[in-house]
Amino acid sequence: MLSKERKATVVELCQKLIRQRSYSGEEQGVVQVLQENMKAMGFDEVTVDRYGNIIGCIKGKRPGKKLLFDGHIDTVPVTNAAEWQHPPFEAEIHDGKIYGRGTSDMKGAVAAMTCAAANFANDTNKDFAGEIYVAGVVHEECFEGVAAREISKLVQPDYVVIGEASQLNLKIGQRGRAEIVIETFGIPCHSANPKKGVNAVYKMAKVIEAIHTLVPPHHPVLGDGILELTDIKSSPYPGASVVPEYCRATYDRRLLVGETKESVLAPIQQLLGQLMAQDPELKVTVSYAVGVEKCHTGNEIEGKRFFPGWLYEENSDFVQSVFSQLKEMGYNPSITQYNFCTNGSHYAGEAGIKTFGLGPSKENLAHTVDEHIEIDQLTKVTDCYYGVMQALLK
Incomplete structure (x- = not known):
């Protein structure tokens, strides 16, 4: 489990991301926060592509697989802030929960991915096989997987982890x-x-x-x-x-x-x-x-609204490697499917890359008034992402 200091770090980063309003096409504030934090945390490379996706990379000292963590950084709009019990862009903490637009969908996961990658790199002194990528993806709320095409072209990952809410369960498909x-x-x-x-x-x-x-x-x-x-x-x-x-x-x-x-x-x-x-x-x-759509970089992003379904077998090697590692760490994930569409439509559905979902919080909190994330879920998923790296970067 995470130390007290590491718990505080992921909570603080999540709050910073929530305080940057980032409707689709307006993600530049989140990109800046991630850029600053990734560089301070020792990422080897941090790039922003033509659509405004941010991709941070940590390279292991030995050759191996490329593992990509995917989390979108755009949110749906807040239609009426007065309806919220707590302000949607203040990231206030009440009763062990961080409140705000994008907490569950899905800035909590993005904060956790970033911190987990840095934790893993520090603990191993980067003496691991492979490369870790954390991507903050734009325009997912408009069309799932279109901006992700640019990321997979750049990274060419062997595995992708979608951080959409799953309550720490493993998701191996979606319509x-x-x-x-x-x-x-x-x-x-x-x-x-x-x-x-x-x-x-x-x-x-x-x-x-x-x-x-x-x-x-x-x-x-x-x-x-x-x-x-x-x-x-x-x-x-x-x-x-x-x-x-x-x-x-x-x-x-x-x-x-x-x-x-x-x-x-x-x-x-x-x-x-x-x-x-x-x-x-x-x-x-x-x-x-x-x-x-117009990107925050000024470029246009365009796509036909066709986002394929995908499904992997429960007994797939990569699924079972992660499942076993999480069980060993004391977690008890079930293996199911998402009920909604994700960037997995590109990675798994179009590109055939081994993909699964693992995220904090509940699926039904996305796009809601008083959206929030439990700090317990946020810190546990940071630990789980660390476990994913242990399982897949051997």
Whole structure:
């Protein structure tokens, strides 16, 4: 377990990170704090890439595997600070908990990763096999895994630890997600003479009804590949006596392992083709939403909203190595899956890198009013990350 001094260090770093408001695209304050602390803690290299991700590296004296700890440093916004019992950017401590936006999701984990890496390097005098990387990742709340592509290109890790909340349990998979856009195109006219046009919303209504009959696939471990309507917009809006010429509906599709961009759209495309054959007036397309965001570096980050699912076997060597080490240290983790999407969509889902999740705090505290992290969880996960290094950098 951590010494009193090391517990104080990780708590202090977590508080510093919380006090830097870091909505997506505004992570520069957190990057600066991490940069200063990583350098002071003896990291060998600290770099910031074009998207604004910060990557700290500690090199062992002997060649070996590259171990990457991934934690995003952006947060969702606070909609109304007055609703909070404790200020969302003050990192106040009450009843053994640090309060603030990003405590659980996921600056606590980032602080723990940073401190654990420094602790391990100090205790071993860097006489270990391999390299340790700690990445503070931007724009995860906008699109999971897009900024992470830049990190894996630079680091080329052998193992990745996702620090999303897991209550110190090991997570070996997750469903992915895709945002699917359906568009119908009509003909505008005055709403006093609707027969002179084609109402794109009426056409969309029929399309939505038909899509509702599609049965998404099922996975025995990850569950259903849900396909759910999340929003619908028409144009022009407001209509002001105009029959809408355009309508756009967005669907959230939860992705299972092995699904591709092509395989997910195929049943929808087939259905739309049948509908258009039946109705000559229907013009409808399907595609993936594309996100474009401005980074704190001034560069733009862009990505198609398709984030694959992934799953490793419980008996995988790397999973069992970490599991055994944590058990030896007195922890009792269960091995399960995340219920939400993470940067693992890139590392495991796209790049095929051995990946698992291990983080402090509860999953359901993310994005909530009075978000907090228990100091006990924060210090224990710092110890667990140390154990991961012992297990994987032999």
